[in-house]
Amino acid sequence: xxxxxxxxxxxxxxxxxxxxxxxxxxxxxxxxxxxxxxxxxxxxxxxxxxxxxxxxxxxxxxxxxxxxxxxxxxxxxxxxxxxxxxxxxxxxxxxxxxxxxxxxxxxxxxxxxxxxxxxxxxxxxxxxxxxxxxxxxxxxxxxxxxxxxxxxxxxxxxxxxxxxxxxxxxxxxxxxxxxxxxxxxxxxxxxxxxxxxxxxxxxxxxxxxxxxxxxxxxxxxxxxxxxxxxxxxxxxxxxxxxxxxxxxx
Numbered sequence: 001x002x003x004x005x006x007x008x009x010x011x012x013x014x015x016x017x018x019x020x021x022x023x024x025x026x027x028x029x030x031x032x033x034x035x036x037x038x039x040x041x042x043x044x045x046x047x048x049x050x051x052x053x054x055x056x057x058x059x060x061x062x063x064x065x066x067x068x069x070x071x072x073x074x075x076x077x078x079x080x081x082x083x084x085x086x087x088x089x090x091x092x093x094x095x096x097x098x099x100x101x102x103x104x105x106x107x108x109x110x111x112x113x114x115x116x117x118x119x120x121x122x123x124x125x126x127x128x129x130x131x132x133x134x135x136x137x138x139x140x141x142x143x144x145x146x147x148x149x150x151x152x153x154x155x156x157x158x159x160x161x162x163x164x165x166x167x168x169x170x171x172x173x174x175x176x177x178x179x180x181x182x183x184x185x186x187x188x189x190x191x192x193x194x195x196x197x198x199x200x201x202x203x204x205x206x207x208x209x210x211x212x213x214x215x216x217x218x219x220x221x222x223x224x225x226x227x228x229x230x231x232x233x234x235x236x237x238x239x240x241x242x243x244x245x246x247x248x249x
Contacts, residue, residue, distance in 0.1 A: 001062050001164065002037035003029065006052065008067035008077060009144055010043045020146050021066045028150065032157055033166030037061065044068060049080035057084055057137050062161070064153055067144030069133060071113050077141055078134070082118040085136070089116040094123045095132050102130040124152050171227045174202070174219025175235060178244040181205075182216060188237050189218075196230040198223035217248060 005025050011017040022039060029035055038061075042049055049068070056063050068077030082089050095115025100107050117123075117134040124133035124140060126148055133142040133152055140156050142149040177185070182203055193201050199222035208214040220230045238245045 001060070003034060004037055004056065004061045004063045005039040006042060006056075006063060006065040007039065008042050008044065008049065008065065010074070012041060013043050021144075021149065024146065024150055025064065025153070028153055028157065032161075032164075033168075033170070034157075034161075034164060035170075044074045044076055046076035046080050046083070049076055050083040053081055053084035053139070057139065061138070063139045064156070065139060065141045066149050069114075069141050069143055071110055078117060081136065081139070081141065085118055085120075087119045090119055091115050092117050092121060092123055092132075092134065095134070098123070098125075098130045098132050125155060127151050127155075169224050170222065171224035172219060172221035173227055173231045174217050174248045175231070175238070175245045176248055177216045177218050177238060178213050178246075180216050180243055185216070185218065188234065192220070192230045192233055195233075196220065196223075196226040199226040199230050201230075219248070 005022070007019055007021050009017070012019050019041070025039075026036055040052065042052060065077060068075045068080075078089060091112060092115050095117065096112060099111055099115050103111055114131050115123075118136055121134040121136045124135055124142060126132050126143070128145075128148040128151070131143075133140065135141065135156070140153070142152040182189075182205055185203075189201055189203060199220045202217075202219050202221065204217040206212065206215055206217070218234060220227045220234070235245065
């Protein structure tokens with residue numbers, strides 16, 4: 001199952017705030033032997049959010065959505081999810097219980113509105129302040145605040161998807177090829193890509209700087225057996241071409 005991320009907020013697209021979610025998502029997934037297949041940044045536009053969610057709900061991926069589930073006028077994610085599913089919003093009884101436990105006698109209609117989710121949703125516990133997120137059709141909607149969002153994402157992974165942890169063996173190896181150009185190695189890249197379909201080639205050129213020489217990081221990732229075989233072929237070919245290379249640590 002592929003995993004995607006949607007990161008929402010005009011403040012990110014305008015540069016008023018720097019996104020912190022993307023890097024942390026990669027870390028949380030990698031710690032469990034998982035990886036991210038795609039990511040989107042979207043502004044606070046209800047129609048656009050609904051359009052994107054309508055597509056992703058039918059795509060079969062696991063999706064984590066960050067931001068926009070509050071109750072202020074610029075929060076549109078809950079409503080957009082309901083629009084995408086052609087359903088309505090309703091106060092979830094488990095969310096109501098959490099919100100009432102959090103605020104006690106100070107609960108208000110506005111605070112209860114934070115628990116209004118698309119019909120058919122389940123809640124995601126929020127260990128920070130007990131105001132939950134929600135999930136539906138393997139989409140997981142959490143707040144934009146990192147101190148809330150990241151523990152909630154971990155809870156989802158550890159509760160719902162433990163069976164996927166390290167389920168697919170994975171290896172990544174690469175070499176640094178000095179003073180080379182990608183164009184001169186295309187035949188090698190094409191050959192190993194065709195010969196090892198369960199491994200993915202990557203080529204990352206660098207122009208170098210005061211501390212490093214110009215080089216290409218050339219490598220393979222995927223099925224361990226195919227990665228090892230492909231990298232052995234790559235190393236041999238580079239040596240035969242008389243190119244200087246070094247295994248990347």
